Amino acid sequence: MTPMPQPTTVRSAETRLPVPVQFSTTVAILRNGGFHRLVTVRPVAEGEQLFHIEGRPGREPDRYSVQVGEDIHLNPFDAPDADDQTRRAPWQFMNHACEPSARLQGTDVFALRDLSAGEEVTFNYLTTEYQMAEPFSCHCGSPRCLGRIGGFKLLPEVERERLRPWLAPHLARLLAREAALPPA
Numbered sequence: 001m002t003p004m005p006q007p008t009t010v011r012s013a014e015t016r017l018p019v020p021v022q023f024s025t026t027v028a029i030l031r032n033g034g035f036h037r038l039v040t041v042r043p044v045a046e047g048e049q050l051f052h053i054e055g056r057p058g059r060e061p062d063r064y065s066v067q068v069g070e071d072i073h074l075n076p077f078d079a080p081d082a083d084d085q086t087r088r089a090p091w092q093f094m095n096h097a098c099e100p101s102a103r104l105q106g107t108d109v110f111a112l113r114d115l116s117a118g119e120e121v122t123f124n125y126l127t128t129e130y131q132m133a134e135p136f137s138c139h140c141g142s143p144r145c146l147g148r149i150g151g152f153k154l155l156p157e158v159e160r161e162r163l164r165p166w167l168a169p170h171l172a173r174l175l176a177r178e179a180a181l182p183p184a
């Protein structure tokens with residue numbers, strides 16, 4: 001397992017300021033109050049790998065988990081304190097967007113377009129999550145916003161098809177299997 005690069009730690013009162021905490025050569029976490037965003041720290045080219053996700057595998061989705069296989073959901077590692085936990089799983093702060101800046105393929109995260117330094121790294125949760133533990137309402141502002149984000153399972157067929165180019169392999173396989181089934 002590759003150790004995470006050491007973060008530029010921000011502690012005490014500073015944690016309440018929007019100071020980026022860098023976790024790799026490509027991304028940092030921006031904390032603003034209780035809200036976190038993952039942002040680029042340098043320009044990134046379309047298709048470039050941003051980072052790799054590591055976590056504690058489980059068989060069921062959880063609030064912060066990301067689905068990387070049919071029965072594999074990665075959770076942030078257990079850690080003695082919040083800073084340590086954040087350092088070991090910065091990916092948990094990737095927010096959802098219906099028109100995102102990145103995509104997941106297995107445990108690798110790639111830029112979907114050229115990104116400038118400081119842009120937020122988001123992905124469409126519906127391209128990885130079959131059924132989410134905690135559905136929510138999206139307010140990303142995109143004209144293609146799907147509104148209620150509850151999982152790929154709940155999408156109408158037309159939306160499933162539209163997401164096909166960006167689907168994680170486990171959902172792409174599911175879509176292919178469904179297409180192979182005779183109509184009900």
Ligand SMILES: [Zn+2]
Pocket residue numbers: 097098099138139140141142144145146147
């Ligand atoms: Zn949206």
